[in-house]
Amino acid sequence: MGKLEYYVGIDLGTTNTTVSIAYLSPTGQLQAETLDIGQVDEYGNYIEEKLLPSVLYIDENSIPYVGRYAKKMARMEPQFTASKAKRYIGEDKKYRWKMANGQYFTPSEVSSFYLKAVKNAVEKRFLGQKIDGAVITIPANFNFQQQGATREAAVLAGFDRNKIIMIPEPTAALIDFLNQEKGASDQYSAFDLNSGPKNILVFDLGGGTCDVTIHRVSRNHNGGFDITELSISQYTELGGTDFDELIMRKLMDKWLHKMMTEKHLTKQQFQALSQHVRLQIRESLLAMAEEAKVQIANKINMTLQMNLNGKSYVELSDEQKKEMDSYNFVQLMANVPEDLRVSLHITKAEIDEAIRPLLDAQYAYEEKKCIEYPIRNAIKEARVPLTMDDIDYVFLVGGMTYYPTVQERIYQLFGRRVVPLMPVNSMYAVSRGAAIYHYNRNRIRLSNIDEIGKTGITMPQNIYIDVFEGEPVTLIKKYTEVPFQKTFANGFYVTGGEHSDYVTEMELELFTADDPKAMERKFLQNAVLEFSKPVRVGAPLTIHLDVDQDRNVTVSAWLTEDETQKIHVNFGIPEYDDDKKQQIRNLQDHLR
Structure with a gap:
């Protein structure tokens, strides 16, 4: 039998990881199927499920x-588990997790275990055939350091x-939706593209990142x-x-009140709890917080489907929404x-x-810790003039948008x-x-546009370098x-x-920021230039920047007066x- x-396509998420494959159906329709991923459940049984929680534990x-x-x-031995690695990827010299076997692992190393699990799932689906290529999605605004890691x-x-291809997560979600739209008649199509190109804002609120991108979408002569x-x-x-986290704080207040009123826990007794027990309480309440929002969202969506003719939540009357405010979640703490x-x-x-500060800027604790910020920032920073009124459609993706x-x-x-x-x-x-793009990567053109109409792949942020006793360059x-x-021959x-x-x-x-003088900077991994022989301080340097098609950044530096002293650094x-x-x-x- 020949190779299949x-x-x-792989979605390497902050809280969950999924993997899908693309293929042509017998009717010639391009289909995408999300695969089950092997893992061990809470009771020690081997199972296969489509969602792989992005958590690593090594006993x-x-x-x-x-x-x-x-x-x-993570709830029982939180000090020996790794989670949210995606938030720290690209900063491997700064973040490490200790496992129960005494070994330490960086965000990239932790993430490799999730990718190995999905690789195993695909190879099982393809009868043991070695799988060494995939499209892996990343936040659209990941810098080159995060992408490289x-x-x-x-x-x-x-x-x-x-054989690793990377595309932005919001773009991948939009490709999936557009692929479904190709099979829909105009009567049932969510997008009206017959009257010309439309501006679509994609809001992707996942487990750990919020991505907002704006795309201009039109039909082409090939029907795509x-x-x-x-x-x-x-x-x-x-x-x-x-x-x-915010829901957990609310539950923590409820827990403290119950412990003091029903079990007569004193403030001194609470303060005397060990760090390990405090961690267990926190992780148990975090798990309850996640389950509460999911169960309440499920109950509302079930009501919409069964009793309200499939209406969306936003289309309900204020009275109907107020009735749903009483929907509740009850659970006994575990672990x-x-x-x-x-x-x-x-x-x-x-x-x-509890979550109002993350939804409404007037209540936000921090400007960027609110969904308003990335939406307004995407409108403001667009490469063509845009206002909120210029957005024809808003497309939501990511687990948190289900709420x-x-x-x-x-x-x-x-x-x-x-x-x-x-x-x-x-x-x-x-x-x-991502899987559909992998199948169609020679037919789908992902392009960018600026004021003068250029197209191509672009850098998602500014990159600056600090100069001794001078302005950043x-x-x-x-x-x-x-x-x-x-x-750069001078400076x-x-x-x-x-x-x-x-x-x-x-x-x-090197660092990224909105502008070189901005107070808020994200510093990138520093690089040390090692000279083969002592060099005079103040000697002029020549710097050469090279960014490839995958946004990998290489900096070369050499003494302007002695080009034999040349260094290449891949950031x-x-x-x-x-x-x-x-x-x-x-x-x-x-891997179990």
């Missing part, structure tokens, strides 16, 4: 677990570096769609985990000592009050003019769209087309300590020696 053709015998069992251990995680999982990217919002660390275990109750109205109050707030932000659209299942739309501006090269000099006349090394410090790609790679792969072979 495979087309794979004292060096047996690794990802998924539901690891998520359970994600690629390295895939390489550690056994993927071929040259042209997708032109108009805007990418600034990187925003806002997601379902932040909503869970905490029995004398600290109580049953807790929370309503939708209480959840909405009705999030939908309602976005509806309000657009003046109740645009009813938000949603995929059939927002949890799988991103990996499905712009290496590359946001929306610059790549590949890109530039040589850079060898730096050293206060009393140093000669040095054998110096640091390059953003973690380095692993062969022993470390083998150690990780040995562990992955025992």
Whole structure:
């Protein structure tokens, strides 16, 4: 039997990971199927489910677990589990998690275990055939360092570096939706593209990041769609985990009140609890917070389908919405000592009050910790003039958009003019769209546009380099087309300590920001230039920047007076020696 053709899309999420494959149906329709991923459940049984919780636990015998069992251990042994790795990927020198076997793992290494699990699922589907290529989605506003670290995680999982393709998560979700639209008649189509191109804002609120992109979509002469990217919002660390945190605080207040009134826990007794027990209480309440919002959202959506003719939540009357405020969630705490275990109750109205700072800018604790910020930023930073009124459709994706109050707030932000659209299942739309792109990557053109009409792949943010006793220098501006090269022959000099006349090394410090003088900067991984012989402080340097088609950034530097002293630094790609790679792969072979 010959090899089967495979087309794979992976959504490597902050809280959950999914994988899909694309293929032609017997009727010639392009289909995407989300695969089951093998994992161990809370009771130690091997199961297969489409959602893989992005949590890693390695026990004292060096047996690794990802998924539901690891998520359970996050509540029981939170000090030995890793989660939210996607939030820290690209900063491998700064963040590490310790496992029960005493070993430490970086965000890229943790992520490689999730990617290995989905690779195993695809290989099982294709009868053991080796799978070494895939489209992996990333937030649209990931910088090159985060993107490079994600690629390295895939390489550690056994993927071929040259067969890894990356596309933005919102774009993947839109591709999935448009693929479904191709099979719909004009009567049932969600988009009216017959009257010309439409501006579609994609709002992607996942577990740990909030991505907003704006696309101009039109039909092409082949019966497909042209997708032109108009805007990418600034990187925003806002997601379902932040909503869970605020709901958890509300539950914590309820827990403390019950413990003091029903079990007579004193303030001194609470303060005397060990750090381990406090962590268990926190993780148990976080799990309840997540379950509460899911169950209440499910109950509302069930009501919409069964009793309200499938209306969307935003189309209900104020009275109907108010009735749903009383929907509630009740659960007994788990994985905490029995004398600290109580049953807790929370309503939708209480959840909405708790999460209000993340929905409405006037109540926000921080400007960027609110869904308004990335939406308004995407409108403001678009490469063609846009206002809120220029948005024809709003498309919601990501698990947190399933919660009705999030939908309602976005509806309000657009003046109740645009009813938000949603995929059939927002949890799988991103990996499905990635798989479809893998199948159709030679037929789907993802383009960008600026004021003078250029198209191509662009950088998602500005990159600057600090200069000793001078203003930061712009290496590359946001929306610059790549590949890109530039040589800086002036303005850079060898730096050293206060009393140093000669040095054998110096640091390059790169950062991203809205502008070079902005107070808020995101520093990128520093690189050390090591000279083969001592170099005079103050000697002029020449810097050369090279950005390839995949947005990988390489900086070359040399002494202007002595080009034999030349250094190449590839930013953003973690380095692993062969022993470390083998150690990780040995562990992955025992993945449970």
